[in-house]
Amino acid sequence: MIPELGHYALVLALALGLVQAAVPVVGARTRDGALMRLANSTALMQFAFVALSFGALTACYVTSDFSVATVFENSHSQMPLIYKITSVWGNHEGSMLLWVLILSLFGALVAAFGVNLPGTLKAYVLAIQSWIACAFYLFILLTSNPFLRLPQAPFEGRDLNPILQDVGLAVHPPLLYLGYVGFSIAFSFAVAALIEGRIDAAWARWVRPWTLAAWMCLTVGIAMGSYWAYYELGWGGFWFWDPVENASLMPWLAGTALLHSAVVMEKRNALKVWTILLAILTFSLSLIGTFLVRSGVLTSVHTFASDPTRGVFILAILVLFIGGSLTLFAWRAPLLKQGGLFAPVSREGALVLNNLFLTTACLTVFVGTLYPLALEALSGAKISVGAPFFNLTFAPLFIPLMFAMPFGPLLAWKRGDLPGVAQRLMAAFAVAVVGVAATFAAQGGSGVLAPFGIGLALFVMGGALTDLAERTGLLRVPLRTAAARAAGLPRSAWGTAVAHFGLALTLAGIVSVSTWASERIIALKPAQSVSLAGYDLSFDGVVQRSGPNYRELAAKFTVRSGGVVIGTMEPSKRTFASRGMTTTEAALMTRGFSQLYLSLGDVEKDGSVAMRLYFKPLILLIWLGAVVMMLGGALSLSDRRLRVGAPKPAAKTALQPAE
Amino acid sequence: MRRIAAIVLLIALIAPGVTLAVTPDEMLKDPAQEARARHLSQELRCMVCQNQSIDDSEAPLAHDLRVLVRQRIEAGDSDKQVLDFLVARYGEFVLLKPPVELHTLLLWGLPPLVLLGGVIALFVLARRRATVGLAPAALSADEQRKLATLVESGPD
Numbered sequence: 001m002i003p004e005l006g007h008y009a010l011v012l013a014l015a016l017g018l019v020q021a022a023v024p025v026v027g028a029r030t031r032d033g034a035l036m037r038l039a040n041s042t043a044l045m046q047f048a049f050v051a052l053s054f055g056a057l058t059a060c061y062v063t064s065d066f067s068v069a070t071v072f073e074n075s076h077s078q079m080p081l082i083y084k085i086t087s088v089w090g091n092h093e094g095s096m097l098l099w100v101l102i103l104s105l106f107g108a109l110v111a112a113f114g115v116n117l118p119g120t121l122k123a124y125v126l127a128i129q130s131w132i133a134c135a136f137y138l139f140i141l142l143t144s145n146p147f148l149r150l151p152q153a154p155f156e157g158r159d160l161n162p163i164l165q166d167v168g169l170a171v172h173p174p175l176l177y178l179g180y181v182g183f184s185i186a187f188s189f190a191v192a193a194l195i196e197g198r199i200d201a202a203w204a205r206w207v208r209p210w211t212l213a214a215w216m217c218l219t220v221g222i223a224m225g226s227y228w229a230y231y232e233l234g235w236g237g238f239w240f241w242d243p244v245e246n247a248s249l250m251p252w253l254a255g256t257a258l259l260h261s262a263v264v265m266e267k268r269n270a271l272k273v274w275t276i277l278l279a280i281l282t283f284s285l286s287l288i289g290t291f292l293v294r295s296g297v298l299t300s301v302h303t304f305a306s307d308p309t310r311g312v313f314i315l316a317i318l319v320l321f322i323g324g325s326l327t328l329f330a331w332r333a334p335l336l337k338q339g340g341l342f343a344p345v346s347r348e349g350a351l352v353l354n355n356l357f358l359t360t361a362c363l364t365v366f367v368g369t370l371y372p373l374a375l376e377a378l379s380g381a382k383i384s385v386g387a388p389f390f391n392l393t394f395a396p397l398f399i400p401l402m403f404a405m406p407f408g409p410l411l412a413w414k415r416g417d418l419p420g421v422a423q424r425l426m427a428a429f430a431v432a433v434v435g436v437a438a439t440f441a442a443q444g445g446s447g448v449l450a451p452f453g454i455g456l457a458l459f460v461m462g463g464a465l466t467d468l469a470e471r472t473g474l475l476r477v478p479l480r481t482a483a484a485r486a487a488g489l490p491r492s493a494w495g496t497a498v499a500h501f502g503l504a505l506t507l508a509g510i511v512s513v514s515t516w517a518s519e520r521i522i523a524l525k526p527a528q529s530v531s532l533a534g535y536d537l538s539f540d541g542v543v544q545r546s547g548p549n550y551r552e553l554a555a556k557f558t559v560r561s562g563g564v565v566i567g568t569m570e571p572s573k574r575t576f577a578s579r580g581m582t583t584t585e586a587a588l589m590t591r592g593f594s595q596l597y598l599s600l601g602d603v604e605k606d607g608s609v610a611m612r613l614y615f616k617p618l619i620l621l622i623w624l625g626a627v628v629m630m631l632g633g634a635l636s637l638s639d640r641r642l643r644v645g646a647p648k649p650a651a652k653t654a655l656q657p658a659e
Numbered sequence: 660m661r662r663i664a665a666i667v668l669l670i671a672l673i674a675p676g677v678t679l680a681v682t683p684d685e686m687l688k689d690p691a692q693e694a695r696a697r698h699l700s701q702e703l704r705c706m707v708c709q710n711q712s713i714d715d716s717e718a719p720l721a722h723d724l725r726v727l728v729r730q731r732i733e734a735g736d737s738d739k740q741v742l743d744f745l746v747a748r749y750g751e752f753v754l755l756k757p758p759v760e761l762h763t764l765l766l767w768g769l770p771p772l773v774l775l776g777g778v779i780a781l782f783v784l785a786r787r788r789a790t791v792g793l794a795p796a797a798l799s800a801d802e803q804r805k806l807a808t809l810v811e812s813g814p815d
Contacts, residue, residue, distance in 0.1 A: 235680055235715055242710050344785045356777045364770040371766045381762055384704045386712065386755030393770055523683040601682060610683055 006056025124192035168228030175221030182214025187283035223626030247289030270340030406463020428462025453511035499632025506625030
């Protein structure tokens, strides 16, 4: 009964969606307030019904109702409760239901909180949001029904993929989807603006908080996925340039560009057409990501279960929304009036530079990901594009971008003073030069890339601090005045500095790990020991254990630093009987921001083991940086201007320090 | 998450027991040669996997290729000779960084072209703006009409 209720609720959501896709548009055309306001109720009800549907599916998983096909395929009665819940979206059908749940959530949020939106704009936005929702409701109902019953209920489920039985599955996909789907709001606003043929600075102020929220979720979602892969896969890598990772990186790059161009639009009423285009492209890339992963076009193991009907359906959605919105853009964008002129050297100019590099970086990832597919389809030639390609093409784009980063926030709007800004960045530059020299000396003069990378990270960090110091007048005015100014500084200024600082942390982590990580691959007998990066690890032997739904073989290690025992590590291998699969569970020991990483290989009969041991210096900075970036976003989001949707006119000029 | 799902499947399909990618017995005695082998392995694709280098992959084929790379290095091949040998045997598909050729021209050329095009476009726009100056745009016909009606109606 419960699965049928869930299925029916989804059908009702589709029905409401169809109403919401049409009626508000008619209302906006005929200026009928009642018809336009209908979208508010349908958006809320859509969310309620999708939530009911999702709740029903969750109930099926929690109660282990194996008469439902997806539950049978992906769950097991002995699994801990948290994995029973997370396995709802650990498969194709359930993850698509999560996708529409979040989509309808965003629609409901616009309906509930978009109180000060102009009536017609809101009506169009909710209608477009509903077009997207309807396409995906249909996709689920026609090709990927998660509520499908089996004729005879099996006694036990097939269990969730063991590697997915991890808290990572509870965090990573929902955050990633919040990011992906959150960009749909920016898309809907852009299409609505094109339909209306009208756009102003207020538009950017309404779009920015949604984009910012989506971007924050995507940032942390990608970082959590990276950390999960790092500890779960057992070879210590944190980014693989896999097409599926690229699928999430592309919307992030475009979304980051969008955030920055929306600032220009909001403050200076410039870059309107470009911002609209970016809003369309960002969500299009989210859709392309969904297509890449869900259609089987990657001809990979990723999508072994997807049949072509799904691929064709998603491709149709893709063509409809991307093609449709870009056609609309080509037709209507010339109507939008350009405003806000600026000199090349100005805050606007810096943000344009940022956009140029971010979109080129995004294009690089796009070409690298899709080129092999296109080439094979067109000429039959098979080539591979992997990490070495991306490292060579992507990194050079980020170097100038990050070098320019400290300059941007210090430049004045309209016309900036580059020599003046450079002068104010002298302290940051000096710190960076000292960092380069120290790093160069510390690694014995071999290689210049790493010292340069560390120097760049220090420069960006110093630049972020300089920005704050300049705005508060620190070191120039009495401390109390500076503190008062700091408290009065717009939160978005803090957000910028914090987010830029976070990116520099990530860069420092990446440089450090890719240059100074140590690795040992070695066969060990019990009581033997091995040293790695100043740590001595002695192998104490192998133990057998059993968990709730697996058996585990663990190697015990005692870790010493300078002769003192600092802890034990137990890398293991788990065997899951239900699927006959084995997973490696790496052991991690955190030392400051660095980690010791042990991964267990083959175990011989005599008790000797093949081991991979790593020391990953400063690796935690990579993900910590992402979290700091998200905090920066949160600070910016809490800015009064964005919360209220209107500037605080009088106080604002008084608080802005002279530039 | 899907990356992990892929690995799960890879392991399930290809390697029944989990082993390490590079195992201790594969490694060369000479650290310099082994370092070269590791470096080369990262540039070579495990053909039965998705976008994994033979250095990362646990598949038996990747193991065979790693051993092959090490044999060539021990036989005195240069890095380029090793790569050429593998390309001759398995085709370009084995290289994770495709060479610049006619059919990969767009792959390598597009990003720098777009960057260059963007820079030129911005430069041209800035020049055009400089000549136009920062003078406000003239009123459109619609705005003229609005202004006229406003003036006529006067303040009230």
